[in-house]
Amino acid sequence: MINVPTLTTKRLTLRGPRASDQTGFVEFFLSPRAKYAGGSPDRAKAAQEFAEMVAHWPLHGFGSFIMIRHDNDQAIGHVGGLRPAGWPEPELGWSIWRDSDEGQGYAHEAVVAVRDHLFTDCGWTTAVSYVAPDNTRSLAFAERLGAYRDNGAQTPAGLRCFAYRHPIPGAAT
């Protein structure tokens, strides 16, 4: 039995993925916004990525949530635990799908809630986020989340990135 909780923040509902989320995810994946998220103009690959994201839940017992804005019920992005084959450790990842939802603090709100959930409910004892060295927005964001660059961490083969390690909730800083 696998439980997919629904998390609620001030402005967002974070719920498990549904089949109807595929369209929004695919459009994101095909867009330039997915440049740092493995994006590709190949629609079949995008659909495959969606399947892989969803399959995390039955296989790992954790996975990604879809962010739904309370004010307009729109799915605006995804956030969650991610562990593709061959990665050295699971990642906490996020993406806002469209430019129009960027810059309003939604990702911050969602990542904080999901990070708490992974530590509290899923037994994570540490979490990293892989950020491309030229992705200045995400570098700043990772630091705002309290994560620090962990130069000793192994990073996924073939991925040019820094590993940002998140603080453990409740731990002395």
Add this chain to the structure above:
Amino acid sequence: MTTTLTIPTLTTNRLTLRGPQLGDFPRYAEIFASPRARYMDGPLDRDAAWKEFAADNFGWLVLGFGYWTVVETASGVIAGFVGLAKPPCYPEAELGWLLHPDFEGKGIAFEAAVAARQCAYDTFGWQTAVSYIDHDNARSIALAERLGCRLDSDAVMLGDHGLVYRHPAPEALQ
């Protein structure tokens, strides 16, 4: 609020079909690395096999069906995988099977496929099911025929060298 996902366990004479676990993947990858995977766009390396494993199993959460791990009950050994899948690229939902070479020729795939099909019809409410089979895959074609399938030349094919076998409708199996 929590969505709970429960994967039914099916039992047959010799087999237990249970929900997939991460620890089943090495066995899955082994099958995809074997020469028999040539009929399933293989052989595949581990990373590519993982994508297949994910595609087989994403349905449990969003579609309500997926793949089972087929365990030989007596030995506890994984004999293969059988299930119901509709990866995004499939024209319609498929009943598929993947047998480990060690378990060939024992009627295991037949026994597992019958149980999965029955679950699709009786529990999940499917009205029809297809199996996509490479036209050179004589063993799978023989199994499809043994399952009562017929070649459906009107159905949309998967890829360019596949056959579509349609399973008997639920009424026909009553």
